[in-house]
Amino acid sequence: xxxxxxxxxxxxxxxxxxxxxxxxxxxxxxxxxxxxxxxxxxxxxxxxxxxxxxxxxxxxxxxxxxxxxxxxxxxxxxxxxxxxxxxxxxxxxxxxxxxxxxx
Amino acid sequence: xxxxxxxxxxxxxxxxxxxxxxxxxxxxxxxxxxxxxxxxxxxxxxxxxxxxxxxxxxxxxxxxxxxxxxxxxxxxxxxxxxxxxxxxxxxxxxxxxxxxxxxxxxxxxxxxxxxxxxxxxxxxxxxxxxxxxxxxxxxxxxxxxxxxxxxxxxxxxxxxxxxxxxxxxxxxxxxxxxxxxxxxxxxxxxxxxxxxxxxxxxxxxxxxxxxxxxxxxxxxxxxxxxxxxxxxxxxxxxxxxxxxxxxxxxxxxxxxxxxxxxxxxxxxxxxxxxxxxxxxxxxxxxxxxxxxxxxxxxxxxxxxxxxxxxxxxxxxxxxxxxxxxxxxxxxxxxxxxxxxxxxxxxxxxxxxxxxxxxxxxxxxxxxxxxxxxxxxxxxxxxxxxxxxxxxxxxxxxxxxxxxxxxxxxxxxxxxxxxxxxxxxxxxxxxxxxxxxxxxxxxxxxxxxxxxxxxxxxxxxxxxxxxxxxxxxxxxxxxxxxxxxxxxxxxxxxxxxxxxxxxxxxxxxxxxxxxxxxxxxxxxxxxxxxxxxxxxxxxxxxxxxxxxxxxxxxxxxx
Numbered sequence: 001x002x003x004x005x006x007x008x009x010x011x012x013x014x015x016x017x018x019x020x021x022x023x024x025x026x027x028x029x030x031x032x033x034x035x036x037x038x039x040x041x042x043x044x045x046x047x048x049x050x051x052x053x054x055x056x057x058x059x060x061x062x063x064x065x066x067x068x069x070x071x072x073x074x075x076x077x078x079x080x081x082x083x084x085x086x087x088x089x090x091x092x093x094x095x096x097x098x099x100x101x102x103x
Numbered sequence: 104x105x106x107x108x109x110x111x112x113x114x115x116x117x118x119x120x121x122x123x124x125x126x127x128x129x130x131x132x133x134x135x136x137x138x139x140x141x142x143x144x145x146x147x148x149x150x151x152x153x154x155x156x157x158x159x160x161x162x163x164x165x166x167x168x169x170x171x172x173x174x175x176x177x178x179x180x181x182x183x184x185x186x187x188x189x190x191x192x193x194x195x196x197x198x199x200x201x202x203x204x205x206x207x208x209x210x211x212x213x214x215x216x217x218x219x220x221x222x223x224x225x226x227x228x229x230x231x232x233x234x235x236x237x238x239x240x241x242x243x244x245x246x247x248x249x250x251x252x253x254x255x256x257x258x259x260x261x262x263x264x265x266x267x268x269x270x271x272x273x274x275x276x277x278x279x280x281x282x283x284x285x286x287x288x289x290x291x292x293x294x295x296x297x298x299x300x301x302x303x304x305x306x307x308x309x310x311x312x313x314x315x316x317x318x319x320x321x322x323x324x325x326x327x328x329x330x331x332x333x334x335x336x337x338x339x340x341x342x343x344x345x346x347x348x349x350x351x352x353x354x355x356x357x358x359x360x361x362x363x364x365x366x367x368x369x370x371x372x373x374x375x376x377x378x379x380x381x382x383x384x385x386x387x388x389x390x391x392x393x394x395x396x397x398x399x400x401x402x403x404x405x406x407x408x409x410x411x412x413x414x415x416x417x418x419x420x421x422x423x424x425x426x427x428x429x430x431x432x433x434x435x436x437x438x439x440x441x442x443x444x445x446x447x448x449x450x451x452x453x454x455x456x457x458x459x460x461x462x463x464x465x466x467x468x469x470x471x472x473x474x475x476x477x478x479x480x481x482x483x484x485x486x487x488x489x490x491x492x493x494x495x496x497x498x499x500x501x502x503x504x505x506x507x508x509x510x511x512x513x514x515x516x517x518x519x520x521x522x523x524x525x526x527x528x529x530x531x532x533x534x535x536x537x538x539x540x541x542x543x544x545x546x547x548x549x550x551x552x553x554x555x556x557x558x559x560x561x562x563x564x565x566x567x568x569x570x571x572x573x574x575x576x577x578x579x580x581x582x583x584x585x586x587x588x589x590x591x592x593x594x595x596x597x598x599x600x601x602x603x604x605x606x607x608x609x610x611x612x613x614x615x616x617x618x619x620x621x622x623x624x625x626x627x628x629x630x631x632x633x634x635x636x637x638x639x640x641x642x643x644x645x646x647x648x649x650x651x652x653x654x655x656x657x658x659x660x
Contacts, residue, residue, distance in 0.1 A: 014104050015104075018104065019119075022115075023276065031343055034343050034345055035345055038345060038350060039350070042353055048350075049357065049361075049453070050450055050452050050453070052345065052346065053453055054452045056336060056339035056340075057455060057456060057459075059339060059343060060279070060282075060332055061332075063279060064279065064282045064286065067279060067283055068112070068115070068283055068287065071114065071115045072111045076104065098353060101352075102352030102355075
């Protein structure tokens with residue numbers, strides 16, 4: 001199993017990076033998705049609590065998909081780019097939107 | 104890194120399953136016990152062995168108790184830490200709460216007090232709590248531990264690691280890994296339908312462990328998937344705390360608008376005013392529920408801004424008759440008793456959330472479904488335990504040849520997580536019956552017994568695991584099975600000796616909380632003895648595994 005898959009030279013670092021991407025990267029991605037989803041919903045006139053419930057329902061299935069993808073994807077660079085990069089972008093977008101919602 | 108999609112899923116399944124499997128064992132086992140947490144409470148606190156009660160009169164029985172209650176020592180200590188070690192000054196009670204379920208003979212009461220000398224937080228609070236016998240109003244000693252609802256139940260979602268909520272996060276990661284393990288398990292095995300009917304207990308341990316791993320995994324798949332997912336949704340606010348971080352301004356605005364729309368005051372008016380009859384409000388709430396065709400006993404009742412002109416009383420229905428979390432809260436003006444706001448039916452999205460959470464929290468009255476939950480939880484334990492055994496069996500011969508000790512350590516940890524966990528649980532129950540009734544801090548001693556018994560099981564498993572290094576079975580499994588059997592017989596016997604409630608009596612009276620516990624303990628003893636016998640045969644090599652060409656197949660799985 002594991003012994004047949006990882007190349008010994010860069011193996012350990014690869015493994016750590018992939019596990020970190022699957023947990024931290026995915027968390028950041030889902031965080032971004034959740035705050036942006038709620039913010040966009042409230043901006044479009046939806047009720048805050050409704051949007052929060054909806055995003056919480058979606059958060060974990062999405063987390064599961066990106067978590068598995070973090071292991072299945074061939075390019076680890078792309079995994080980090082999409083999860084951490086995407087998460088940061090969505091968080092930043094929500095951060096720009098929020099001040100106008102609380103006014 | 105991985106040669107194929109299937110190999111990537113196999114790697115993730117194996118290694119994350121191994122590391123988080125230990126946490127998952129705790130979640131599934133104590134989650135299964137939590138289905139009967141109130142019944143375990145009855146067994147552990149004999150003075151509460153009577154029939155479930157409905158909410159007693161607030162005006163005559165509860166109000167005087169609420170007014171006598173004081174903040175708890177723990178709550179005052181926490182508040183003191185928040186204000187730099189000073190003694191917290193507090194007001195008289197500003198809020199009351201009472202909570203019960205259809206399985207509770209006792210009633211839990213809560214009080215809330217404003218802290219007046221915290222300059223950093225003008226809204227700082229301390230809390231009081233007590234448990235009463237609702238028939239008489241007598242308060243129970245607060246150092247008695249409700250082992251089911253205050254120890255096993257929180258253990259399954261917080262691991263009792265409260266610092267930085269680290270236990271919740273570990274459980275959250277474990278739940279996510281459970282979901283991923285189910286997905287990757289399906290990817291790895293593919294022949295899902297065949298796994299449902301495949302169990303070859305007489306084959307090699309590696310083969311039969313894998314069969315049982317697949318069988319329990321496939322049979323329990325919908326159950327396990329749902330419980331891991333709904334568990335995450337229940338604590339979504341901890342894993343993604345949006346409302347108190349980035350979105351706090353939006354959330355606060357929404358809260359204030361919502362309360363204003365309901366006509367409920369966010370702050371006290373500062374004008375003293377008496378409380379009208381709460382019993383009359385409860386009667387009105389029941390009348391309104393009945394008008395909607397719903398059976399109505401009160402599950403939760405709270406009074407906000409006690410003694411103030413802005414006080415209001417909220418009455419919620421106990422959810423006994425449907426899966427979804429109910430409530431149908433009705434809010435009354437505290438000073439007059441008039442209805443201020445009746446909560447409308449939930450929206451579609453909230454309805455889905457309430458249903459999913461209700462499915463996990465099972466407040467409903469349905470004993471068959473409760474037992475199915477227990478079986479589902481135990482099937483989860485069997486699935487994880489066989490995963491550990493398969494991991495060890497697959498590697499131990501190789502490790503024995505090369506002198507690697509990995510399999511031995513995994514085996515010792517697995518013994519601790521499987522039989523050791525049961526030993527700790529039953530040792531706690533035995534301790535509960537052996538500790539002197541008047542011992543101060545009794546509950547804390549019971550907790551110590553639990554953790555020390557578990558630690559002892561770990562040391563024993565580690566000490567006895569040397570044979571795994573020679574590719575044999577660790578005798579720790581068998582010895583711990585005998586320990587479980589002894590404890591599981593001792594517990595009902597001690598229950599009989601210390602309380603007089605033996606099985607003939609409890610069964611004759613139909614008092615199932617205690618009879619059920621005793622029967623479950625005795626059944627566990629029988630299973631443990633049978634398991635010990637089987638393990639002995641395996642250790643002696645009597646049950647020569649019928650090694651066949653299918654071993655190659657097992658090695659591939």
